[in-house]
Amino acid sequence: MLQQYNPKNADILVHVNGVLLSRKDAKVSVFDSVVQGGDAVWEGLRVYEGGILCLDRHLNRLHESAKALAFSHIPSKDEIKKAIFDTLAANGMRDETHIRLTLTRGEKITSGMDPRLNQKGSCLIVLAEWKPPVYDNQSGIKVITSSQRRNSPQFLDSKIHHNNLLNNIIAKIQANAAGADAAIMLDERGFVSELNDTNLFLIKDGQMFTPYADNCLHGITRQLVIELAGDLGIPWTERNLSLTEFYNADEVFACGTMGELTPLYEIDGRRIENNSDTNITEKLRNSFQKIIPKYCEKLP
């Protein structure tokens, strides 16, 4: 499903390095590291009824990603929170909002790869838009498997949530060409890692399984799902999972901040058939909706 332009976002204000700018004026320099090399880290956050879901977990991941990339002048979590709260207040946003939070290595003194050319500190962007969850969580999605492998730590550690997204984008192009909603990415050994934009779970005989977070993003929604499964007494396991296990699962769902929990109804032309009559995805989705207020950090 292609996201559409929402005219409500025509006049939004965007925070760029301490200044709130109109949509048309919100820009970074052509010397910025994100232009020069995709050299930036990011988070996607959702605003629900006056709060931001798992704000601290997202800011921790942003900080850890920036540290791994040896950024200098990383804004503190309080500074980033203030930038987010100011942006939401300026736009009158308290619900139904998605925030794309980006921290670039900043502007370089001349074009080039070397981080020593960055002498002005990092650049923080808070882009908040009116946006509902992007997938249709009732009818679900169909996916194909991409030939593009997801990064493992030996190439580019997926524990770094970076803007160098080309491997995921190539997978998404393959999904588009096949008329599918998203693409499964395998790891370098051929096990399932995740979709190009969300984490994956399968249910078989009443048990929940998910791939190790070695070659996929250690998703914050993924972690919430695992915690919810514990609360609901659903047995769960992290392990290597093959495509055959996904084709033959009773239920498969994807999860992420931008789409919450989304069932998959088809993978590579195979229908997902529930032979155990379970409804664990639905139970988890209902519980997810219930715990949102508890996990939201209130807006001022």
Ligand SMILES: Cc1ncc(COP(=O)(O)O)c(C=O)c1O
């Ligand atoms: C590749 C990928 N997988 C999974 C996710 C879901 O992560 P989260 O639940 O933290 O939003 C994202 C979100 O950015 C992602 O880019």
